[in-house]
Amino acid sequence: SQQGEEDPQALSIQEGENATMNCSYKTSINNLQWYRQNSGRGLVHLILIRSNEREKHSGRLRVTLDTSKKSSSLLITASRAADTASYFCATDAKAAGNKLTFGGGTRVLVKP
Amino acid sequence: GAGVSQSPSNKVTEKGKDVELRCDPISGHTALYWYRQSLGQGLEFLIYFQGNSAPDKSGLPSDRFSAERTGGSVSTLTIQRTQQEDSAVYLCASSRRQFNTDTQYFGPGTRLTVL
Numbered sequence: 001s002q003q004g005e006e007d008p009q010a011l012s013i014q015e016g017e018n019a020t021m022n023c024s025y026k027t028s029i030n031n032l033q034w035y036r037q038n039s040g041r042g043l044v045h046l047i048l049i050r051s052n053e054r055e056k057h058s059g060r061l062r063v064t065l066d067t068s069k070k071s072s073s074l075l076i077t078a079s080r081a082a083d084t085a086s087y088f089c090a091t092d093a094k095a096a097g098n099k100l101t102f103g104g105g106t107r108v109l110v111k112p
Numbered sequence: 113g114a115g116v117s118q119s120p121s122n123k124v125t126e127k128g129k130d131v132e133l134r135c136d137p138i139s140g141h142t143a144l145y146w147y148r149q150s151l152g153q154g155l156e157f158l159i160y161f162q163g164n165s166a167p168d169k170s171g172l173p174s175d176r177f178s179a180e181r182t183g184g185s186v187s188t189l190t191i192q193r194t195q196q197e198d199s200a201v202y203l204c205a206s207s208r209r210q211f212n213t214d215t216q217y218f219g220p221g222t223r224l225t226v227l
Binding site: 004033041042043044045088100103104105 | 116145147153154155156157160168171201203205215216217218219220221
């Protein structure tokens with residue numbers, strides 16, 4: 001099974017609304033990253049949050065991390081049609097060596 | 113400078129044939145990663161390189177898969193005797209160093225279809 005699992009699998013919202021997606025993982029991590037993927041091709045790095053951080057902001061993105069619950073959330077505020085994409089969390093687990101483990105992703109559709 | 117490039121962008125092959133996928137990382141990036149993504153799924157780690165060596169090959173699905181990197185730059189992923197279940201998008205990424213605090217920059221991927 002995957003280290004990181006996103007919830008929900010798919011999300012449909014109106015432009016201007018906020019989008020929230022969650023990532024749960026199983027083992028202790030060094031850090032957690034969020035990536036965006038458009039059209040099933042290359043991924044773009046959004047934000048990295050370290051295990052000793054609880055919240056991080058980048059523009060309209062807000063990421064939280066709760067290591068006691070082994071979960072993270074990504075919030076996109078004031079969504080735009082251009083935010084339509086798949087969003088993946090990736091964990092750098094202490095036990096996994098020097099590699100990232102990606103979850104299955106959340107597909108977000110922002111309707112104009 | 114240029115980002116990560118991959119070639120070909122699409123490859124259609126017949127079952128049983130060998131294929132080679134190429135990745136050109138960002139210049140100066142020492143770490144290079146290969147992932148596989150099946151339709152609608154997350155990324156599956158295959159292998160990563162630090163320089164020309166591959167410390168972790170644990171993700172390669174079978175001995176039909178191999179990868180090499182030469183000159184600390186270009187990498188090729190070879191799939192021998194392709195099977196239909198090999199159909200997927202193969203993504204390459206590079207980062208400045210091997211440490212996972214470094215951002216991985218992804219290429220556009222190669223979409224492989226095995227008929």
